[in-house]
Amino acid sequence: MADLINLRQARKARDRKAKDAEAEANRVRHGQTKAERKRQEADRIQARRLLDGHALDRTEDSAGDPEI
Numbered sequence: 569m570a571d572l573i574n575l576r577q578a579r580k581a582r583d584r585k586a587k588d589a590e591a592e593a594n595r596v597r598h599g600q601t602k603a604e605r606k607r608q609e610a611d612r613i614q615a616r617r618l619l620d621g622h623a624l625d626r627t628e629d630s631a632g633d634p635e636i
Contacts, residue, residue: 600608
């Protein structure tokens with residue numbers, strides 16, 4: 569004979585498991601110290617500046633075409 573399960577308890581267990589997974593994700597996402605957040609933001613800014621510094625200037629004046 570098959571095992572009987574209480575659907576109310578099964579739903580509550582399923583919901584509890586989902587909440588635990590969401591809480592773990594939030595702890596990972598928001599569990600940084602202020603210093604870590606500041607360092608991460610500084611790294612992002614530095615990477616953006618480095619990338620922007622290597623960009624080619626594509627304005628019409630600097631294209632090398634003489635103005636008519």
